[in-house]
Amino acid sequence: MKEVWTSLASIMGVFAFFQSILHAVFPPELRFAAAKLFHRLFRCFSTYCYFEITEMDGVNTNELYHAVQLYLSQSASMAASRMSLSRGLNSSAFTFGLANNDRIVNGFRGASATWEHTVTQRQSQSFSLRPLPEEKRSFTLQIKKKDKPLLIPAYLDHIMETATELRRRNQDRRLYTNSRGGSMESRGFPWESVPFKHPSTFDTLAMDPARKELIMADLNDFAQGKAFYENTGRAWKRGYLLYGPPGTGKSSMIAAMANHLSYDIYDLELTEVQTNSELRKLLMKTTSKSIIVIEDIDCSVNLINRSSKKPAPPCEPPSDLRPARGTEDGGAAARTITLSGLLSFTDGLWSCCGSERIFVFTTNHIEKLDPALVRSGRMDMHVFMSYCSFQALKILMKNYLGWEDSEQSDELMRELAEVVDEAEITPADVSGILIKNRRRERREAAAELLEALKARVERRKRSLSEQVVEAEEQEKRALESPNESTDQLMHSCNAKEDKGAEED
Numbered sequence: 001m002k003e004v005w006t007s008l009a010s011i012m013g014v015f016a017f018f019q020s021i022l023h024a025v026f027p028p029e030l031r032f033a034a035a036k037l038f039h040r041l042f043r044c045f046s047t048y049c050y051f052e053i054t055e056m057d058g059v060n061t062n063e064l065y066h067a068v069q070l071y072l073s074q075s076a077s078m079a080a081s082r083m084s085l086s087r088g089l090n091s092s093a094f095t096f097g098l099a100n101n102d103r104i105v106n107g108f109r110g111a112s113a114t115w116e117h118t119v120t121q122r123q124s125q126s127f128s129l130r131p132l133p134e135e136k137r138s139f140t141l142q143i144k145k146k147d148k149p150l151l152i153p154a155y156l157d158h159i160m161e162t163a164t165e166l167r168r169r170n171q172d173r174r175l176y177t178n179s180r181g182g183s184m185e186s187r188g189f190p191w192e193s194v195p196f197k198h199p200s201t202f203d204t205l206a207m208d209p210a211r212k213e214l215i216m217a218d219l220n221d222f223a224q225g226k227a228f229y230e231n232t233g234r235a236w237k238r239g240y241l242l243y244g245p246p247g248t249g250k251s252s253m254i255a256a257m258a259n260h261l262s263y264d265i266y267d268l269e270l271t272e273v274q275t276n277s278e279l280r281k282l283l284m285k286t287t288s289k290s291i292i293v294i295e296d297i298d299c300s301v302n303l304i305n306r307s308s309k310k311p312a313p314p315c316e317p318p319s320d321l322r323p324a325r326g327t328e329d330g331g332a333a334a335r336t337i338t339l340s341g342l343l344s345f346t347d348g349l350w351s352c353c354g355s356e357r358i359f360v361f362t363t364n365h366i367e368k369l370d371p372a373l374v375r376s377g378r379m380d381m382h383v384f385m386s387y388c389s390f391q392a393l394k395i396l397m398k399n400y401l402g403w404e405d406s407e408q409s410d411e412l413m414r415e416l417a418e419v420v421d422e423a424e425i426t427p428a429d430v431s432g433i434l435i436k437n438r439r440r441e442r443r444e445a446a447a448e449l450l451e452a453l454k455a456r457v458e459r460r461k462r463s464l465s466e467q468v469v470e471a472e473e474q475e476k477r478a479l480e481s482p483n484e485s486t487d488q489l490m491h492s493c494n495a496k497e498d499k500g501a502e503e504d
């Protein structure tokens with residue numbers, strides 16, 4: 001060890017000796033040239049190569065510098081001992097950065113890359129319309145010469161992509177709406193937006209865990225499926241149809257999807273759109289990584305079954321050209337938005353301008369939709385949002401009462417499991433009961449919920465038997481007076497059959 005120190009000291013001594021000779025004998029220009037030559041020689045024999053990435057490229061900002069800064073902020077937060085911290089405008093996350101002269105080693109495809117951050121004072125500048133920052137900041141990338149073909153440009157591309165994704169995830173997401181219909185504002189943008197801060201997530205969403213997992217896996221596959229969609233020649237988009245009674249969590253599911261993928265939401269108010277071309281313009285102005293939502297699709301345009309054999313009255317326009325329901329006033333008569341326009345919006349050539357977009361339609365009445373809209377392949381996934389199951393109930397009890405899994409095997413839970421399906425209650429109604437009782441002790445609140453469910457079951461049974469009695473009376477009346485409509489008879493028979501099925 002001692003020898004190593006001795007030889008190092010002698011090398012330093014020789015180096016200092018030559019430097020003093022250089023200073024004494026040669027003018028500064030020559031000294032500078034000699035130092036440059038020395039560095040070149042050193043680099044020739046070095047196994048490393050270096051890249052300098054400065055913050056400013058001339059007077060322009062260097063995108064790569066900021067991308068590297070963001071990219072390294074992930075690794076810097078774990079590895080570096082001294083870091084800078086920042087939080088951008090409209091950003092919900094903190095960004096770590098390498099402090100001055102700090103280094104970090106990063107790996108990519110088995111090769112290692114060392115980054116060093118340097119900050120120096122800029123020399124005083126002459127007057128300029130775009131003054132440069134007072135500090136000159138740069139990253140120096142050190143890699144092995146043999147790794148150069150592997151890392152450049154693939155590593156830099158990877159950094160740019162990661163940084164874009166991080167920036168997007170750190171940015172507050174937005175909820176857009178077309179409250180002006182399809183017309184543009186002064187900057188030619190038809191959407192208005194507000195920050196999107198809905199707290200619904202897949203954790204808080206009450207539905208069977210297995211179905212939830214399936215949907216989450218489908219969303220993940222979609223978001224990571226760039227190569228798949230490219231290789232198969234498909235537009236990078238996916239359609240979901242959420243259907244079920246009101247209050248079963250369709251809108252909550254959309255918010256959970258957006259939170260899961262960190263996508264923006266475009267809430268398309270179809271009744272505000274007048275023509276197919278307006279619809280196209282709206283689509284063209286959506287960004288990628290977004291969810292385009294049409295809620296209550298059955299109420300938005302007149303989705304009459306085109307396969308119906310019944311001929312339309314001669315003076316009526318074809319079914320899909322009729323104005324939407326409830327818009328028979330004069331102004332709305334000019335509305336020419338059609339089902340086929342909507343279909344080409346989601347499915348045709350126009351749907352692939354932009355990429356990575358999810359279409360979500362919701363409806364309370366899937367049976368009212370045109371088969372063209374629900375046929376397989378049109379909407380990739382149909383998700384039935386059902387009344388509250390026992391699994392869903394447990395999630396709601398956890399959300400609202402902090403009910404733990406360990407508490408879920410007792411008598412109270414067994415009783416809840418027995419009645420919940422029969423009660424046909426929506427998660428929204430269960431939430432309502434739990435909110436009302438949230439100040440109570442947990443078990444009291446759960447007991448209150450059980451009572452509410454039991455009362456609901458009783459009510460349902462009563463109303464069902466009243467319906468059957470009514471149907472039987474109608475049937476009797478129909479038999480007594482044959483002039484009564486056969487419709488009524490049919491109705492009563494159906495009610496009887498329904499009851500039979502329930503009793504089975």
Ligand SMILES: Nc1ncnc2c1ncn2[C@@H]1O[C@H](COP(=O)(O)OP(=O)(O)OP(=O)(O)O)[C@@H](O)[C@H]1O
Pocket residue numbers: 204205206207244245246247248249250251252253363364385426427428429431
């Ligand atoms: N599956 C669920 N999980 C968690 N909360 C739910 C669920 N369903 C409903 N809720 C609660 O009920 C409220 C209303 O639900 P939501 O708006 O998602 O229902 P919806 O199915 O979209 O109803 P609609 O058909 O009337 O639009 C939500 O704010 C949420 O608190």
Ligand SMILES: [Mg+2]
Pocket residue numbers: 250251252295362
């Ligand atoms: Mg809704």
